Amino acid sequence: MGLEITREETFQSREWRAERIGWTLLALFVAAGLAGLLGAGPLSDTTRESPGGLVDVSYARVTHFEADDSLSVRLAPDAVEQDTVTMTVAGSWLSGVDLQGVSPQPGEERLTDDGVVYEFDVEDPGDLTVTITFRAQDVGPLTADVSVGSDTVSLTQLVLP
Amino acid sequence: MDAVLRAVAIYLVLLLLFRLVGKRALSQVTTFDFVILLIVGEATQQALLGEDFSITHAALVVGTLLLLERGADYLTWRFPRLQRVAESVPLVIVEDGRVLHEVLRKEHLSEEDIIGAAREAHGLERLDQIKWAVLETSGGISVVPKSQAPEA
Numbered sequence: 001m002g003l004e005i006t007r008e009e010t011f012q013s014r015e016w017r018a019e020r021i022g023w024t025l026l027a028l029f030v031a032a033g034l035a036g037l038l039g040a041g042p043l044s045d046t047t048r049e050s051p052g053g054l055v056d057v058s059y060a061r062v063t064h065f066e067a068d069d070s071l072s073v074r075l076a077p078d079a080v081e082q083d084t085v086t087m088t089v090a091g092s093w094l095s096g097v098d099l100q101g102v103s104p105q106p107g108e109e110r111l112t113d114d115g116v117v118y119e120f121d122v123e124d125p126g127d128l129t130v131t132i133t134f135r136a137q138d139v140g141p142l143t144a145d146v147s148v149g150s151d152t153v154s155l156t157q158l159v160l161p
Numbered sequence: 162m163d164a165v166l167r168a169v170a171i172y173l174v175l176l177l178l179f180r181l182v183g184k185r186a187l188s189q190v191t192t193f194d195f196v197i198l199l200i201v202g203e204a205t206q207q208a209l210l211g212e213d214f215s216i217t218h219a220a221l222v223v224g225t226l227l228l229l230e231r232g233a234d235y236l237t238w239r240f241p242r243l244q245r246v247a248e249s250v251p252l253v254i255v256e257d258g259r260v261l262h263e264v265l266r267k268e269h270l271s272e273e274d275i276i277g278a279a280r281e282a283h284g285l286e287r288l289d290q291i292k293w294a295v296l297e298t299s300g301g302i303s304v305v306p307k308s309q310a311p312e313a
Contacts, residue, residue: 026228033221034165041162064215160217 038160039064052151054079055087062158063136068100070133071155077125079148085122086148087130090115093144093157097134104130115145163211164221171205172229176247184249184300185268248298255294258307268296278302 029038036044040060049056059071079085084107094115102109106118122128136142136159143156190198209222237244254264260272275294279285283306293305 023228023231026224026231030165030221030225030228033225034162036162038217038221039163044162064213064218067213067215067218068211161215 036060036062038062039067040069048153048155050147050151050153052149054148054151055146055153057146057153057155059155059157061156062160065136065139065159065161068133068135070131073130073132073146075128075130075148077128079128079151080122080125083122085120085128087118087120088112088115088147089118089132089144090147091142091144091154092138093142093155096138096142096159097136100133100135102130102132163213164218165225167209167211168222168225169229171209172226175201175205180247180249183268184296184298185270251298252296253293254296254302255291255304258289258292260288270296270302275302275304279304279306 032038034041036042039062044060044062045058046061047056047058054076056074057071058074060069063069073087075085075087102118104120107121108117108119110117110119118130120128120130136157139159139161141156141158143154145152145154147153210218233247237247252264252268254261254268254270255275260275265271272288275291276285276288278294278301279288279291282304285291285304285306290307291304292307295303297303
């Protein structure tokens, strides 16, 4: 008398094939994550410079919903006028993120029609870097325009859920 | 990138720690062991997730851990030497009816543990009914009873 068991050989071989496809997809998913297609990483981190060269922004093209992230803005010494730098941030990005802080703290912060204006007092014009930390509150693409005077750099961040 | 690296780091740390603690550590999950397991989960959570509460991040962490598990299974199958390193080897503790006390001492096992396993699996009553007992890599003790029929 044999073992009382239902053998499903065709189903089993189909399952083996499906499993191997699944493992491959999982490996691709993790590789994409490692490369930065799904969040911060080598393929995601980028730097954009404005046409006039006054401002450049380093940011991650892909970021996550409800995750701490930051972007850094480098301001050229030429951007300093009368010991202050005036930087404007505008676009859907402003309403789509929860701004955690701007470092160093601006001397003045104004809300205008165009967006938010930050004024920094500069003592010794050199390489000026401003770091903005934020947490995305919207899912999808967010665009921001960072400008100094009429020199603007536009960037788009994709926020994944 | 962050999610994958965090998951790999935690995986390696836990693998090393649990390997060092030994086979028996969490083989039979008592109430207290269960609590310890929960606390281990709580303690690693922060390191795994950081300040990122997104689904993408969670999916990447879980995906990486599962892929590492799958990869480890494959590697230990492909290279048996690696299995020895990662999962240890089965250990004979009763050899043809003779209890190997030296081995028991090394593994901090008592005869009680063997007879307990024999009771659970085979309903045996005494140690002398056991022919073979093996401490498996999973941490459990498997028992082969002496044949029911009287030996010739």
